[in-house]
Amino acid sequence: MHLSDDDTVQSPTTEGDRNAEFTKFMRKYQDMVYSTAARLSGNDAQAEDIAQEVFLRAHGRFEELKDNPRAAGWLKTVATNLTFTHLTRYRKRWVFFSQLQPKDEDSDAPEHEFPAADSVTDEVQDEERHEFVEAALRALPDHQRVPLVLFHFEEMPYEEIASKLRVSLPKVKTDIHRARQALAGILARRGISATQLES
């Protein structure tokens, strides 16, 4: 006996329609879910597993989600929570590593200087620049990347990030500040100017 046997028996057309609807739903949101997981985890293979799990869960609640304007929010929340679970399970807790960072990475370090636009010989195309930024994000350590992504991509306030990551508010601010500096440093080393980023 399968699940469908217990409730109303669905005709193949109805089941087919449901699958088609779910496929459409998945096409609409898969990039968003994958992006959230990939940027938070910093690992594409892991992000794919997480995104799969998100849609498996969404399938179980598809009747509630399919016409719900909050579906995107639900998917993002599940993707974020599952990524935290993965980060916690397969790597050491980012808090732990964060606390082991050497003191010379302190927040009063000078801000990074980007090269001037005219010092960059080759024009970096948009797509290439986007890829550089994604690669730079992946290069950040978990304890910097996670709060940075939550703040800038997920638009989560500092307080909420602190609560979600179970760390103090000053620590979140410090980690995000260091992450910005590190990101700027990586991009500058790759020859991307501030003007190019602003363009």
Add this chain to the structure above:
Amino acid sequence: MTPLESLIDATLRKQPLRRAPPGFEARVLQLLAQQAARPWWLQGFNRWPKSAQLLFLPLAIGCVPLLFRAAGSVTALLQSARQSAPLSSAQSAASTVGSLGHAAQTLGDLVMREIPSVWIYGGVGLAALLYAALFGLCAAAFRTLVLTPQHAQY
């Protein structure tokens, strides 16, 4: 906002969404098909048919007194058989099982008579708590060791 903050903020906000890998959709649909093909008793309890869910709990709870009663009945049966005929080896083994059941029943009676009910309920509560903790540990171990071998490289 500091210049660095606003620059990074503007940069990240301009990032387009990452594209899901090719074949992602097909893989999810394949996993869903595999899930649907599994028999219901191999799926999570919340996916069991409603009738099976409703039957499961009373059956599980009802099994305990039934086992005690069955053990008592077997003991009584064997005692009467012992009086009427010599025991075969199978009967002897059954007798041993029956005796154990009888002993458990006697112990149960003794416990109910001699120990204050608060202690009994407390003990049952503690046992339930320990059972739940053990269940949680086993579930965590199962999820970690069995369900997610593909993540082992991390």
